[in-house]
Amino acid sequence: MNQSAKRYSPLQIALIGGAIATTATMSVFGPAWTRCVRAALQDSPKALVDQVWQVVNREYVDGSFNQQDWQATRQSLLSKNYSSNEEAYVAIREALQKLGDPYTRFMDPNQYQALTSQTSGEVSGIGIRMEVNDKTKRLTVVEAIENSPALKAGIKAGDEIVAIDGKSTLAMKVDDASKLIRGKAGTPISLRLSRLGKNTFNLRLTRATIEVPTVRYTLKQEGNRRVGYIRLREFSAHASEQMRRAIRDLSGKKVDAFVLDLRGNPGGLLQASIEIARMWLDDGGIVRTVNRRGDSEDSKANHTALTKLPLAVLVDGNSASASEILTGALKDNKRAVVIGGQTFGKALVQSVHELSDGSGLAVTIAHYFTPAGTDINHKGITPNIKIDLTEAQERQLASNPDLLGTRSDPQYARAIAVLSNNNFAQSLVNQPSQSMSVSASDLKF
Known part of the structure; x- marks a missing residue:
């Protein structure tokens, strides 16, 4: 993350990462640089590769780049042809690995989105924590978060989630259930719930942006x-x-x-x-x-x-x-x-940057x-x-x-x-x- 926010655009957010989560500063490249790259590389995967190289070249904490010839690295990266962004991702990760820094890393769009959601302290969904109950093996509500659609709808700890939008949760993992439940604020979702001492019942909720209690x-x-x-x-x-x-x-x-x-x-x-x-x-x-x-x-x-x-x-x-x-x-x-x-x-x-295709880069x-x-x-x-x-x-x-x-x-x-x-x-x-x-x-x- 950036210790001097005034050196960066207003879109930047300073962060510090730890053993599990990393942190970042978000930035957007200047229009002149972007136009230049687009003109030369025509929005090809090479533009993404060079975007990553430029950030590291400008910001990385070790000016020797772990004793690597960083200019030669650029020449090598741009000498290759990439048929897709995924191929470019592989080349980027190989180049970053040479820096010997586990915290300087590339994130594909999904990984980048997960990081930004985590550091924002907000999620878009209904506001529940879930687990697969060890005894029943069923997807179970652990908690309905304060001021969430779930709490307002009366969902309680111990409620079993039988179905999400008509899809059975039998043998469903928590991560898979979370993907179904999360979604754009304002969109509807239907849950079928089972509660001890009560017949199975349906609830229709509207997703919202929820502040996650940390x-x-x-x-x-x-x-x-x-x-x-x-x-x-x-x-x-x-x-x-x-x-x-x-x-x-x-x-x-x-x-x-x-x-x-x-x-x-x-x-x-x-x-x-x-x-x-x-x-x-x-x-x-x-x-x-x-x-x-x-x-x-x-x-x-x-x-x-x-x-x-x-x-x-x-x-x-x-x-x-x-x-x-x-x-x-x-x-x-x-x-x-x-x-x-x-x-x-x-x-x-670290500073964390959003890249042109929605992926991200964390740089020490x-x-x-x-x-x-x-x-x-x-x-x-x-x-x-x-x-x-x-x-x-x-x-x-x-x-x-x-x-x-x-x-x-x-x-x-x-x-x-x-x-x-x-x-x-x-x-x-x-x-x-x-x-x-x-x-x-x-x-x-």
């Missing part, structure tokens, strides 16, 4: 303390506003402390991570990004923190990129105690450093209190997500123990430079 929060009474537990799943375009609502709502309920759960969060929009850091930090640095020319940009807190209450942050090996920016900022500024496993270790920034354009100047790439952030779950504990939490954020969750339980310490604020000031390492199986609460 922040979930609850008030927990832990002994004599009220704790606001917030789980952030990814840094989408709506993540910061959802986080703001969560902090304000919990603060209004007079919590004594917060637990921010970033476990499994793969990253997302760079700007979202900066905005959320500012909700917890009143002053101090957040992140520094450096491009291939050595130009750096520092993002800092701006005295807009929503709370100064004690904070514990939970992380694991799948907390990546934007999650690590937020964690690094809170840790380096001694604003929070970080608990859990070593984070993923991705300190690279910068390296980032924590406020203390630490390079976490391939290393990750070491928690203040390192607690690695056993395989059995990981399986238990994965199979029963309701246990997350409870006393059956060893990392959360440790956070509560730390937050219950009356000398919490002083313990942050005296945080050791190296983390404690604690086995979760050894913890007793």
Whole structure:
């Protein structure tokens, strides 16, 4: 993602990607360049190939291109004839692979659309989460999202989806069902549902654009303390506003402390991570990004923190990129105690571009450093209190997500123990430079 939005067109969106999701900046090429390519290559697949080459040539963070002769790569790419865009896709991917950077990658139109939908934090559909029930083997509603057509129509968790627009869901996978349910906002869809204690019934709904909840929060009474537990799943375009609502709502309920759960969060929009850091930090640095020319940009807190209450942050090996920016900022500024496993270790920034045929390109354009100047790439952030779950504990939490954020969750339980310490604020000031390492199986609460 781009650390300097003002260098790019207004259509760009800055993002950071993690272990699972990547991020991007969206851009559209200037009209002069586009006319030139079209005149020379007549909108052939070669135009797409050269479009990709030009972006990498202009933006890629490594000016040596991994010791590759990038000019020779262009000559090789344009010397070939491509009978289809698919053939061009293969050549593009082979050329990008030589850069040795898994985050600089080409996406076909479907992959690009999936990424943009994910980072937008919106979907067009009816607003349900589904699963294939392990016992019944039937497609079952897990949740109807707030303010969605599904919730307004009375769909409930546990409802079985028997048919979608007349097509039976027997043996249907969740992904296949999702493709049938999603569609353009304003279009109709019919579901046949089965509910315990009620005859099978039909519902006709109208698809809508739905904001996907990426922040979930609850008030927990832990002994004599009220704790606001917030789980952030990814840094989408709506993540910061959802986080703001969560902090304000919990603060209004007079919590004594917060637990921010970033476990499994793969990253997302760079700007979202900066905005959320500012909700917890009143002053101090957040992140520094450096491009291939050595130009750096520092993002800092701006005295807009929503709370100064004690904070514990939970992380694991799948907390990546934007999650690590937020964690690094809170840790380096001694604003929070970080608990859990070593984070993923991705300190690279991508920009994502929409290409002429609807495909996309993610390009690494910068390296980032924590406020203390630490390079976490391939290393990750070491928690203040390192607690690695056993395989059995990981399986238990994965199979029963309701246990997350409870006393059956060893990392959360440790956070509560730390937050219950009356000398919490002083313990942050005296945080050791190296983390404690604690086995979760050894913890007793």
